[in-house]
Amino acid sequence: MGFFNCIEKGSGLKRLFIGGVHGKEGLSTIKAIKKLSENDVKDGTLVLYNCDQSRYISTLNPLYYQSTVGKEVLYLISQYQPDMYIELHCYKPESYPALTSIDRIQRVGVPPLIELDKGVLIGSVSPQIRTKIFKKQDICITLEMPCSPSTETLKVYINFLKILAGAKNRFDLENKVKKIYPEQVETSQKYARIIFGKYPPF
Ligand SMILES: [Zn+2]
Numbered sequence: 001m002g003f004f005n006c007i008e009k010g011s012g013l014k015r016l017f018i019g020g021v022h023g024k025e026g027l028s029t030i031k032a033i034k035k036l037s038e039n040d041v042k043d044g045t046l047v048l049y050n051c052d053q054s055r056y057i058s059t060l061n062p063l064y065y066q067s068t069v070g071k072e073v074l075y076l077i078s079q080y081q082p083d084m085y086i087e088l089h090c091y092k093p094e095s096y097p098a099l100t101s102i103d104r105i106q107r108v109g110v111p112p113l114i115e116l117d118k119g120v121l122i123g124s125v126s127p128q129i130r131t132k133i134f135k136k137q138d139i140c141i142t143l144e145m146p147c148s149p150s151t152e153t154l155k156v157y158i159n160f161l162k163i164l165a166g167a168k169n170r171f172d173l174e175n176k177v178k179k180i181y182p183e184q185v186e187t188s189q190k191y192a193r194i195i196f197g198k199y200p201p202f
Pocket residue numbers: 022025089090
């Protein structure tokens with residue numbers, strides 16, 4: 001059983017943040033998850049979970065969701081039915097080019113991750129769950145940072161998690177993020193249109 005915390009502030013967005021979904025990533029993501037507190041959530045709920053160490057299987061691989069930890073992830077999603085689902089990952093620095101290069105869509109079928117700052121990357125979650133379990137209007141984000149992050153990187157990562165935790169809905173989130181990362185928001189909408197066609201979904 002990994003780290004678990006649930007912050008409840010009445011009605012509003014249901015948020016589920018899961019860290020360390022494969023391999024040793026949880027050792028890094030727990031550093032960020034533990035920094036989220038009551039003060040970061042204004043309304044709705046925030047469920048935080050950090051998985052224990054497991055065998056590394058990519059979440060793009062359908063077999064992942066048949067593994068023990070993959071089933072744990074699916075269970076948490078079905079249990080909490082989040083409107084906002086955030087997966088916290090970390091990557092080896094040598095993986096940076098593969099994660100961010102434009103040909104990622106041809107290689108692995110998903111758009112490249114987008115750098116916010118200091119090596120912190122955002123993208124969608126695995127299509128295995130994004131289009132099969134979640135609704136189009138749900139907010140689903142993968143957040144990556146280099147494993148064993150520097151203080152500066154961790155700061156960017158935690159700050160973004162706090163924005164997510166405090167956002168009331170998609171519009172509120174996009175407005176807040178646009179102020180700090182306008183180009184990245186534009187790029188992410190362009191990539192979302194590759195997956196979903198029309199985007200934003202309203
Ligand atoms: Zn990962």
